[in-house]
Ligand code: HEC
Ligand code: HEC
Ligand code: HEC
């Protein structure tokens with residue numbers, strides 16, 4: 001089982017997984033509590049027993065069953081990252097005096113929702129409490145990003161990162177059975193609440209853009225975003241380094257049809273996916289056999305697609321992903337020929353790299369002369385789509401428009417693999 005000892009690490013003081021079984025000392029951080037809270041329906045599980053071995057039945061659903069939320073989460077990348085840095089190796093990099101802990105630390109959302117970030121003197125982040133981290137420094141006049149203010153010793157996205165659980169509602173503390181709704185999310189997720197991404201409406205503002213009403217999926221938006229105010233980030237002349245461009249996982253920017261570099265004189269639209277669905281719909285569908293609780297493996301699932309695309313057997317619906325892949329190959333080649341891409345620092349992509357289709361590994365290539373706004377915009381949009389936007393699924397129409405316009409900006413030609421949708 002996930003030992004109750006991990007609970008000590010994960011929750012800093014609260015037992016997360018004890019649920020009637022005995023807590024052991026966590027490898028790092030505070031020890032789990034001693035496991036004296038009695039299980040509601042009788043027996044205490046023996047220490048270190050299997051997930052369903054001896055746990056009171058009220059613990060099994062939806063959380064601690066064989067296919068419960070905890071086991072689902074353990075298959076996710078959110079968990080894998082925790083395991084890989086449990087020794088603390090990454091934590092030093094991610095929770096230092098910089099922005100990283102705002103999404104990578106275990107208490108990332110708790111800190112931000114509490115307004116706890118580090119910003120320049122006299123500065124304010126316009127929409128801190130709806131997830132934005134970017135602002136303009138009144139000292140330097142430049143774009144800046146709020147730093148992490150917590151002191152976490154663990155970098156992970158786990159139960160308490162996303163959920164706010166108090167002593168009064170935590171079944172591990174109260175000993176009472178779990179009741180639906182007792183694991184509220186930390187960020188505002190009401191029907192009118194919107195998270196904001198960094199992109200400003202125009203260059204005279206640093207005010208961000210609301211990403212749409214997404215309910216529980218606002219949680220995802222707080223982290224899965226470019227972290228760049230592309231409106232102000234890209235100027236008349238742009239010096240490129242390997243760190244330039246949108247951060248890993250800028251799904252919110254594509255999904256919302258708001259966060260790309262949009263070329264002047266073009267108009268941009270959005271897709272049914274953005275209008276009718278949220279991240280949670282595709283990535284956390286209900287699991288009927290687990291009290292219909294949301295799937296916490298966080299992987300997108302084809303069974304969601306079939307409610308609209310009746311015959312879908314893969315994500316490549318109507319060849320949509322294949323087409324975007326083909327266009328990414330074309331755009332990648334054009335950007336590489338122009339000297340903008342690398343997987344090292346200053347060498348262009350090699351033939352094998354141009355053939356492997358691992359677009360997310362491409363980095364901006366430093367050392368060239370500064371790029372114009374449209375050149376930099378094309379590179380930005382390529383990276384935005386390449387870094388995890390599911391080969392267009394996150395917003396088929398907006399993705400096609402961005403890729404078409406980017407290719408045109410670099411080559412003066414239309415890509416052979418795509419017609420620009422209106
Ligand atoms: C606004 C939230 C946010 C901030 C701030 C942030 N990241 Fe990330 N980062 C993410 C997300 C989300 C992913 C996962 C993207 C994916 O896999 O699709 C990620 C992925 C990564 C990855 C690659 C995946 C991995 O787990 O190894 C690295 C490396 C990384 N971030 C480093 C950093 C560093 C260094 C900083 C600070 C300079 C930072 N991040 C700041 C949200 C953030
Ligand atoms: C990345 C964020 C995230 C993480 C990590 C996460 N959850 Fe959730 N959880 C959600 C979201 C979003 C929902 C709501 C889904 C919906 O809208 O139906 C949810 C719903 C739930 C619910 C039902 C809601 C309620 O109040 O009863 C439970 C129970 C739950 N999660 C337990 C857990 C447990 C246990 C863990 C750790 C193993 C965990 N979650 C980790 C985001 C997260
Ligand atoms: C606190 C920040 C945070 C929140 C909130 C969050 N994520 Fe993540 N997510 C990450 C990071 C960081 C990674 C990369 C792995 C890691 O370092 O944990 C990641 C990885 C992922 C991955 C795997 C990506 C890959 O390349 O394998 C998926 C899928 C994912 N998240 C979906 C979601 C969904 C859906 C939500 C909302 C329910 C969500 N995430 C909420 C930070 C977050």
Ligand code: HEC
Pocket residue numbers: 217220221224249251252255273277278279280281282283300301315387388389390393394
């Ligand atoms: C229409 C359904 C759908 C919606 C809505 C959706 N996704 Fe996805 N997402 C997918 C599919 C499909 C994939 C590709 C999965 C694969 O190839 O295994 C994916 C991939 C991802 C990945 C992994 C990317 C990678 O590098 O492999 C992350 C992270 C992610 N989505 C986050 C989000 C977030 C955050 C939102 C909301 C802003 C969202 N998704 C909305 C269907 C969706």
Ligand code: HEC
Pocket residue numbers: 270271272273276277282300301302304305306307308309314315316317318319320321323392393396397
């Ligand atoms: C709510 C209904 C709905 C769901 C659920 C849905 N889609 Fe779609 N999808 C649409 C519609 C409608 C279109 C047509 C374009 C538009 O209206 O935006 C579309 C278009 C697409 C396209 C573009 C096809 C092309 O011709 O380029 C892809 C790819 C796609 N969907 C993949 C998915 C995947 C993968 C899933 C599940 C993870 C999914 N969709 C779930 C409604 C849906």
